[in-house]
Amino acid sequence: MRRFRRAVFAKRAPAGVVVATVAPSRRFRTSDAPRARSLAREIGRFARRAWTRFWANVWGDGEVDPPRPRVLVKVRACSLNPVDAKYLYGDKCPRMFRPFVRGVVDGRGVGFDFSGVVVEADANAEFRRGQAVFGVAPPLEGACAEYVECYADMIAEKSVNMTHAEAAAIGLCGATICQALDAFCKVVPSPVLVIGASGGLGHLAVQICKCEGAEVVGVSSARNLEFVRSLGVDAAAPYDDPDSTLEEHLAEWGHGHKKFKLILDTVTSNAAVDAQYDYCSRLREIVDDDCRYVKFGGTPTQWAFAHIRRIGLTVPFSDFHKRAPPFWIYFRGLERQLRYLRDMYDAGDLKPRVGNRFPFTNDGVRDAFALLRSRRAVGKVIIDIDEN
Ligand SMILES: NC(=O)c1ccc[n+]([C@@H]2O[C@H](COP(=O)([O-])OP(=O)(O)OC[C@H]3O[C@@H](n4cnc5c(N)ncnc54)[C@H](OP(=O)(O)O)[C@@H]3O)[C@@H](O)[C@H]2O)c1
Structure with a gap:
């Protein structure tokens, strides 16, 4: 109803x-x-304002940023x-x-x-x-x-x-990819592997990396390979080909020599329900030591560590010291990425x-x-x- x-x-x-x-x-x-939710939000805003003013008075000159x-x-x-x-x-x-x-x-x-x-x-x-x-x-x-x-x-x-x-x-997915690229590499390296290239995040990732001049290989199911090719990838590899493994497809494309410098993995999450999607461990063999491996999904513990790292603290023994930290979007100020993506669209580089x-x-x-x-x-x- x-x-x-x-x-x-x-x-x-x-x-x-x-x-x-x-x-x-x-x-x-x-x-x-429920009305109570709306009230809770107002209380939350009031508490935030009071907290900001308190810190401005204790540490600053009493000036509070405008809301x-x-x-x-x-x-x-x-x-x-x-x-x-x-x-x-x-x-x-x-x-x-x-x-x-x-x-x-x-x-x-x-x-x-x-x-x-x-x-x-x-x-x-x-x-x-x-x-x-x-x-x-x-x-x-x-x-x-x-x-x-x-x-x-x-x-x-x-x-x-x-x-x-x-x-x-465009919004959340496009901004996530732009921010992740900013966070993990000053210049988008080449070649880039995008896992989940037919999905919401992946299809934008392919186009953004191509626009930045990288060579891009996209991984998707065989039924979506044509769509992934239409995004302009240099090669598309299926993960569900009954005749060869994904690793074989990637090796064939790279003639065994080309090693990825950046992997954008929109599929692996390490959650128990996604155990079959652990590309991170599977692909270790085909990447260089200096390859950045960026995951966009993670377990609740990894997200908790991500949050702690955001406020500037390091987490001993956490997964962040390894090569595959999950990336988490920053909401505040993402209009910069939105404008960039809109300009890409207008230039015909993003569809x-x-x-x-x-x-x-x-x-x-x-x-x-x-x-x-x-x-x-x-x-x-x-x-x-x-x-x-
Ligand atoms: N960290 C952040 O800030 C952030 C932001 C946005 C999204 N995310 C996360 O990123 C993940 C992906 O988001 P999305 O919007 O792209 O999701 P989506 O649109 O649902 O995409 C899922 C894609 O995964 C592919 N896929 C499914 N099984 C696969 C497998 N075994 N191997 C390879 N690809 C497979 C599917 O392609 P095929 O049908 O071709 O297999 C599908 O297109 C989600 O977990 C989401 O929560 C994180």
């Missing part, structure tokens, strides 16, 4: 806004987010990411943490990527009403909704050449693949999540929120 919510944007948006929330049943529904400008956007299209399914279904979350995770996510919004039109913006935001924008919503704010409130530094103006569906397909499209109904969103969880999606899974 489709119900309407009134609470979350009560101050800024018209009443009757539909959002996709994580329901306690662990399944998608479009519904009212990050926020923008209210009427969403036209959103795209789903595997992380949405992780919130929704608790995928990969160890059993002991599930009650805690449920407490945090139940009733909150799902969806990060969106494209839409600005309805209202804070005075210090550089956006104005009616401007078409695309970007990423903060975690649990819910971009899979008729309206989303987000930070101005997490969106960019949409190119007039892009459709809303294409723009919605986000709009995969399957679903309507914004309970059934539509349920089907979209089923496809996402099957790990058989090609390109991005899009939900058309408002086609007008």
